[in-house]
Amino acid sequence: TQLLEQSPQFLSIQEGENLTVYCNSSSVFSSLQWYRQEPGEGPVLLVTVVTGGEVKKLKRLTFQFGDARKDSSLHITAAQTGDTGLYLCAVRKANNLFFGTGTRLTVIP
Amino acid sequence: GAVVSQHPSWVICKSGTSVKIECRSLDFQATTMFWYRQFPKQSLMLMATSNEGSKATYEQGVEKDKFLINHASLTLSTLTVTSAHPEDSSFYICSARTLTAYNEQFFGPGTRLTVL
Numbered sequence: 001t002q003l004l005e006q007s008p009q010f011l012s013i014q015e016g017e018n019l020t021v022y023c024n025s026s027s028v029f030s031s032l033q034w035y036r037q038e039p040g041e042g043p044v045l046l047v048t049v050v051t052g053g054e055v056k057k058l059k060r061l062t063f064q065f066g067d068a069r070k071d072s073s074l075h076i077t078a079a080q081t082g083d084t085g086l087y088l089c090a091v092r093k094a095n096n097l098f099f100g101t102g103t104r105l106t107v108i109p
Numbered sequence: 110g111a112v113v114s115q116h117p118s119w120v121i122c123k124s125g126t127s128v129k130i131e132c133r134s135l136d137f138q139a140t141t142m143f144w145y146r147q148f149p150k151q152s153l154m155l156m157a158t159s160n161e162g163s164k165a166t167y168e169q170g171v172e173k174d175k176f177l178i179n180h181a182s183l184t185l186s187t188l189t190v191t192s193a194h195p196e197d198s199s200f201y202i203c204s205a206r207t208l209t210a211y212n213e214q215f216f217g218p219g220t221r222l223t224v225l
Contacts, residue, residue, distance in 0.1 A: 040221070041218050042217050042218050043153065043202075095158070096155055098155060099145075
């Protein structure tokens with residue numbers, strides 16, 4: 001059973017469009033992280049959210065932690081081709097970091 | 110920022126041979142290192158966690174005799190895939206964490222292993 005389910009699994013959109021990806025779990029977490037991974041590279045941390053209902057913005061990316069701290073969303077405004085990559089949510093459990101199933105985003109020029 | 114390197118970045122080997130992958134923390138001391146495996150178009154799956162000077166703790170379903178992990182120093186961990194088979198072909202990524210920055214985990218660039 002996956003700890004974190006992400007949706008959609010794949011997403012292909014035109015440059016300039018907006019999109020939202022989701023990370024869901026039945027468990028409660030003290031914090032949640034979002035990473036982006038490009039092909040052939042390790043994941044890079046984008047943000048950490050720690051408070052229920054928290055919203056963090058990173059340029060065109062908006063991250064929200066659910067009120068109950070069980071889920072999170074990532075919204076990208078006016079997507080660019082450079083946003084293409086695998087987006088992963090992750091949580092810490094028993095001192096280890098576990099990743100979600102991932103959303104593979106392709107932004108078409 | 111903290112940098113983690115891996116060597117080699119890619120390796121091709123014959124079935125039945127063993128392959129060693131190195132993970133180094135370049136500018137910090139990593140009390141804990143993690144090894145992940147990622148199959149094509151899938152997410153990262155934690156294989157094992159190692160603390161410097163201690164035996165690694167393996168996740169359920171990961172064969173400890175097949176994936177040997179050594180964390181002999183605060184800057185180096187190695188993963189040896191023994192008697193590799195084609196199904197071991199994957200992208201292996203290490204990660205490192207310091208004792209003080211508990212919530213910060215730094216990732217290496219990964220090693221692509223292809224077993225023929």
